[in-house]
Each structure stands twice: as C-alpha cells, then as structure tokens.
Amino acid sequence: MNPDYHLKFKIAVSGAAxxxxxxxxxxxxxELLGRxxxxxxxxxxxxxTTGAPYWAAxxxxxxxxxxxxxxxxxxxxxxxxxxxxxxxxxDLIIYVGGGYSERNLIFTRSADAVIYVGGRIGTLxxxxxxxxxxxxxxxxxxxxxTTDDIKKILEDAHRGMGKVVFDTDPKALFEKVVAMxxxxxxxLGIE
Numbered sequence: 078m079n080p081d082y083h084l085k086f087k088i089a090v091s092g093a094a095x096x097x098x099x100x101x102x103x104x105x106x107x108e109l110l111g112r113x114x115x116x117x118x119x120x121x122x123x124x125x126t127t128g129a130p131y132w133a134a135x136x137x138x139x140x141x142x143x144x145x146x147x148x149x150x151x152x153x154x155x156x157x158x159x160x161x162x163x164x165x166x167x168d169l170i171i172y173v174g175g176g177y178s179e180r181n182l183i184f185t186r187s188a189d190a191v192i193y194v195g196g197r198i199g200t201l202x203x204x205x206x207x208x209x210x211x212x213x214x215x216x217x218x219x220x221x222x223t224t225d226d227i228k229k230i231l232e233d234a235h236r237g238m239g240k241v242v243f244d245t246d247p248k249a250l251f252e253k254v255v256a257m258x259x260x261x262x263x264x265l266g267i268e
Contacts, residue, residue, distance in 0.1 A: 083267075086258050087145070088114045088251075089122040089188035091203045092129030092195040092224070099129065099195030099221040106217065106247045107194050108136035113251045115142020122147065122188045124180060124203075125170045126162050129194045129220075134166040146170040147187055149180035182206050190214065190254050196223040201230075213240045213257035215250045 090110055093099050111133035114121045121137040123130035125146025134144045146167045150156035151174030157164065164170060173183050177199055185191055185206045190213040193200055201223040207214055216227050231238050240257055244250035 085143075086117075086119040086190070086255070087122050087188045088119050088254065089184060089191040089203075090114075090130050090133035091124065091184075091191055091193045091200050092133075092220070093197055093200065093222050094124070094126045094128035094130070095197070096128045096132075096195070098197055103129075103195060103220045104132045106220070107132040108139075109247045110192060110194065110217070110251060111136025111138075111142070111144075112140040113248060115140035117251075117255065120145060122184065124148075124184050124199075125156065125164075125167065129196075131163060131166065133194075138166045143168050145187070147180055147184040148172045149177045150174065178202065185212065186210065188212070190258055192250065192254060193217065193224045193227070195220040198223070200224065201227075208239050208241070211240060213254055213261070214242070215254040216241060216243045217247060217250050218243050218245045 107129045111121055115137040120143045122145050123134050125148040137144050144167045148156045148170050150160050150172050152172055156162050173180050181203045185203050191207045192215040193204060194217045216224050242253040
C-alpha cells in the first residue's frame with residue numbers, strides 16, 4: 078500500500094428528518110457533529126434529507142468537509158419534486174431509486190460508522206441495519222425520539238450491545254466512534 082494514500086473514514090449521521098420530534102435546541106449539537114467529522118478529515122454520509130441530517134451536512138460543509146447523500150429517489154427531479162428533499166450542503170447525491178427502505182440499507186452500508194441523533198422509525202431501521210452488519214455506532218442521548226430508546230431495545234433484545242456507544246456530549250460520542258474505527262483498522266493491520 079502506498080504510504081502517502083489512505084482511505085478516509087466515512088461517518089454517517091442518521092436522525093429525524095422532522096426536527097419537531099427532537100428535543101428543543103438540538104440542532105447546534107447536530108451541526109457540531111458535522112463539523113467534527115469534517116475537521117477530522119473524514120467524509121460525512123447522510124440520507125440526503127431534511128432535519129437532523131441536513132443540519133449535520135450544513136456543519137460539515139461550513140467546516141470545509143465532504144458530504145455524500147444517499148437519496149431514496151431514482152433521479153434528482155424525483156428527489157426534489159416527489160420526495161421534497163434538499164440538494165444543498167452536498168458534494169454528491171447518489172439516487173438509489175428504491176424508496177426509503179432500500180435507501181436506509183445502502184446508506185448504512187456506505188459508511189464505516191453511524192451516529193444517531195433524535196429519530197423516528199426510519200432512524201431505528203437504519204440502526205438495526207447497521208447493528209446486523211456489525212458497524213460501529215454512536216447514539217447521542219437526550220436528543221429525543223427513538224434514539225433515546227435504543228439502549229433499552231438492545232437490553233430487551235438479548236443479543237448484546239454490539240459495537241454501540243452512547244453519550245450525551247457530541248464531541249465525546251464522536252471520539253468514542255473514531256476510537257472504535259481506529260481499533261478495527263489496527264486489528265486489520267491497516268495504517
């Protein structure tokens with residue numbers, strides 16, 4: 078391997094597309110997650126949607142980062158006109174054309190790790206997809222919605238906690254997720 082070249086980590090941010098389901102005043106913390114990803118030289122991946130992922134994309138782009146969106150639509154026109162989703166704050170949007178359930182699986186598989194903030198049923202679907210794939214995952218507690226239920230769901234499921242970390246502080250959570258990614262690379266012998 079060329080020592081001057083290495084792949085960038087791709088961190089996905091998942092969360093409520095409708096922020097009224099999140100706790101008040103969470104958007105600055107979500108925006109901070111995007112900035113942290115960009116400032117670390119990583120790529121942010123999102124569901125090319127509104128709400129929490131949009132705010133994370135905004136934070137990443139304003140910090141000079143790269144943002145890739147995974148859309149449920151088949152085309153840009155469908156993305157904008159049918160799904161009513163934004164295109165700003167993204168460097169690239171991939172149109173999967175299979176609706177939300179297909180987008181969710183491709184979205185989580187496109188990233189090395191996923192961080193969750195707020196959320197509804199789609200966020201929970203993305204969580205279970207990434208859990209089954211054994212991805213490192215971080216859950217920002219206190220943001221409302223389904224993310225505040227994930228720890229209890231894991232306990233009740235009796236399948237272990239997987240590679241899931243929790244925190245109420247976005248920076249501490251980000252650092253925990255990055256530590257898991259670096260540990261995986263160390264185990265693979267990748268420098």
